Amino acid sequence: METLEIESDILDNPEESEKESKVAVQTINLSVYFSELMAIDNINLKIRKNRVTAIIGPSGCGKSTFLRSLNLMHEMTPKARVFGEIFIHGENISSYNSVDIRKKVGMVFQKPNPFPTMSIYDNVIAGLKLNGNTKKPVLDELVEKNLKNSGLWEEVKDRLKSPAISLSGGQQQRLCIARTIAVSPEIILMDEPTSALDPMSTANIEELIFNLKKEYTIVIVTHNMQQAARVSDQTAFLYMGKLIEFSKTRRMFTNPKEKLTEEYVTGKFG
Amino acid sequence: MTANSILKKPKNLRRRKIVNSLMIGLCVVAGIITILPMLYIFFYTTKSGISYLNMDFFTQLPKPVGEEGGGMANAIVGSIILISIGGVIGIPVGILAGIYISEYSKNITATVIKFTTDILSGVPSIIVGIFAYGIIVIPMQRFSALAGGFALGILMIPTVTKITEEMIRLVPQSLREASLALGVSRWKTTLRVVLTTASSGIITGILLAIARAAGETAPLLFTAFGNSFWQTKIDEPMAALPLQIFAYAISPYDDWHRQAWAGAFVLIFLVFTVNLIVRFVTRNRFTGNI
Numbered sequence A: 001m002e003t004l005e006i007e008s009d010i011l012d013n014p015e016e017s018e019k020e021s022k023v024a025v026q027t028i029n030l031s032v033y034f035s036e037l038m039a040i041d042n043i044n045l046k047i048r049k050n051r052v053t054a055i056i057g058p059s060g061c062g063k064s065t066f067l068r069s070l071n072l073m074h075e076m077t078p079k080a081r082v083f084g085e086i087f088i089h090g091e092n093i094s095s096y097n098s099v100d101i102r103k104k105v106g107m108v109f110q111k112p113n114p115f116p117t118m119s120i121y122d123n124v125i126a127g128l129k130l131n132g133n134t135k136k137p138v139l140d141e142l143v144e145k146n147l148k149n150s151g152l153w154e155e156v157k158d159r160l161k162s163p164a165i166s167l168s169g170g171q172q173q174r175l176c177i178a179r180t181i182a183v184s185p186e187i188i189l190m191d192e193p194t195s196a197l198d199p200m201s202t203a204n205i206e207e208l209i210f211n212l213k214k215e216y217t218i219v220i221v222t223h224n225m226q227q228a229a230r231v232s233d234q235t236a237f238l239y240m241g242k243l244i245e246f247s248k249t250r251r252m253f254t255n256p257k258e259k260l261t262e263e264y265v266t267g268k269f270g
Numbered sequence B: 001m002t003a004n005s006i007l008k009k010p011k012n013l014r015r016r017k018i019v020n021s022l023m024i025g026l027c028v029v030a031g032i033i034t035i036l037p038m039l040y041i042f043f044y045t046t047k048s049g050i051s052y053l054n055m056d057f058f059t060q061l062p063k064p065v066g067e068e069g070g071g072m073a074n075a076i077v078g079s080i081i082l083i084s085i086g087g088v089i090g091i092p093v094g095i096l097a098g099i100y101i102s103e104y105s106k107n108i109t110a111t112v113i114k115f116t117t118d119i120l121s122g123v124p125s126i127i128v129g130i131f132a133y134g135i136i137v138i139p140m141q142r143f144s145a146l147a148g149g150f151a152l153g154i155l156m157i158p159t160v161t162k163i164t165e166e167m168i169r170l171v172p173q174s175l176r177e178a179s180l181a182l183g184v185s186r187w188k189t190t191l192r193v194v195l196t197t198a199s200s201g202i203i204t205g206i207l208l209a210i211a212r213a214a215g216e217t218a219p220l221l222f223t224a225f226g227n228s229f230w231q232t233k234i235d236e237p238m239a240a241l242p243l244q245i246f247a248y249a250i251s252p253y254d255d256w257h258r259q260a261w262a263g264a265f266v267l268i269f270l271v272f273t274v275n276l277i278v279r280f281v282t283r284n285r286f287t288g289n290i
Helices: A002-012 A063-070 A098-104 A120-124 A126-130 A136-149 A169-182 A199-212 A225-231 A249-254 A259-265 B003-007 B013-050 B055-059 B073-103 B108-120 B125-140 B145-170 B173-181 B186-215 B241-249 B254-288
Strands: A023-034 A037-048 A052-056 A080-088 A105-108 A187-191 A217-221 A234-239 A242-248
Touching: A023 A063, A023 A217, A037 A063, A037 A217, A037 A234, A037 A242, A052 A063, A052 A225, A063 A080, A063 A105, A063 A187, A063 A217, A098 A105, A105 A169, A105 B173, A120 A126, A120 A136, A120 A169, A126 A169, A126 B173, A126 B186, A136 A169, A169 A187, A169 A199, A169 B173, A199 A217, A199 A225, A225 A249, A234 A249, A234 A259, A242 A249, A242 A259, A249 A259, B013 B254, B055 B073, B055 B254, B073 B108, B073 B145, B073 B186, B073 B241, B108 B145, B125 B145, B145 B186, B173 B186, B186 B241, B186 B254, B241 B254
Parallel strands: A052 A217, A052 A234, A105 A187, A187 A217
Antiparallel strands: A023 A037, A023 A080, A234 A242
């Protein structure tokens, strides 16, 4: 409880430069249970628009659960129960259909998961195709634009019809990002998007994240603290389902308020 | 204990090696025993049947006893009609039930359906025939292709359900999530992602169910009944290949015996071809890398 009060202090007095930036996602007393097991406990968090927000913490601290609750993905998990409220651009998502929420809140997963039965081309427009929108000339443009935005165009432009699974892991992940942005979301959730990739591909994705934040709000869960430090503007530290500290990334890594945060970011546990 | 004690030769090494070769030998013998009947059936049926096979067999109706020639055209067409009726009943029910069991398996009803399907697949086919007799033949007051097709459809359901369920389970959860995260609804995800990814496996299951139904004789005995004449109306008794083979094989006439062999060959060839197609389709599935 103590940490929560300190936490809300931070929220009430946001960091100087963050003041004018709009809130993209806000959670109020968000708790998630799996059966009787508490996964996240009373999280209050404001995620700023067009910023990269990193969520760090040791394994099992509830990072992914928190992320998945933002696009209602937990609905697929049996026995998951969610309490509290989530606001996206000021609107309570409980009054919307999960399908519509997910169109606005895209997600990139830990393991690249292109559709194996589809070509590179079809994967990019999968969101539209699966929903039944297929106007040919528009699609060609859309494929090119989104592959360019995900930095994959030059590598695949001559083999758009080859199967998506013929790409390397890093390329597949960028294809998944292209697929996500093709449905024009406003917020992109990334669940450890580089943990299955080699360092070169990781660097590519990190650069991409940096470019994407001009247009999108990005929330990234990561195990890698250097990555959080490199790509994010703000960082939230979760521990045992609780939000311990939330502040500007630079401050989080140089001068954390909490003892626990300091111990985690300096590698004393985790 | 010295460090090199692990290199000590076990005392019973010789005995172990002998037991090892013995067991491998037994496995090889068992393996050969499993192929022998298949090879024997295939070659013997081919040898006995192929020489009596001619165009007449596929185009002519059965001739009365004593007259030479004739064919099983009506039985071939009858089998196709019966299997089609069976497929119309068995394939959609099986696929939908398979989807239900695998995609909604947390549900208690799904568990009950799964258990019941397993039992249904073990019910002797003649019992399924009696069931069809009871609920279709008796109310209609006559044997019919409809009753036969219904019995075959019931027999196809568990095979199709089982394979659909297994193939859908093989589709990684990550693909469902990928689709849902794009704002695609659950039913579209099931239809366009899950079923599409599992489709080649499901087709395999359907072909196997058809091949099995094509060879069923018992459930047709008192449903489709058999017919020596041309009949394509589904509310009338209808001929079927296995029925015709059965009727001819137990007859005392040499000419009919020859026809039965030819029919058996056609049936075996059909099942064999379907199996080959299945192999081909499944091979594609594995290169498809789901």
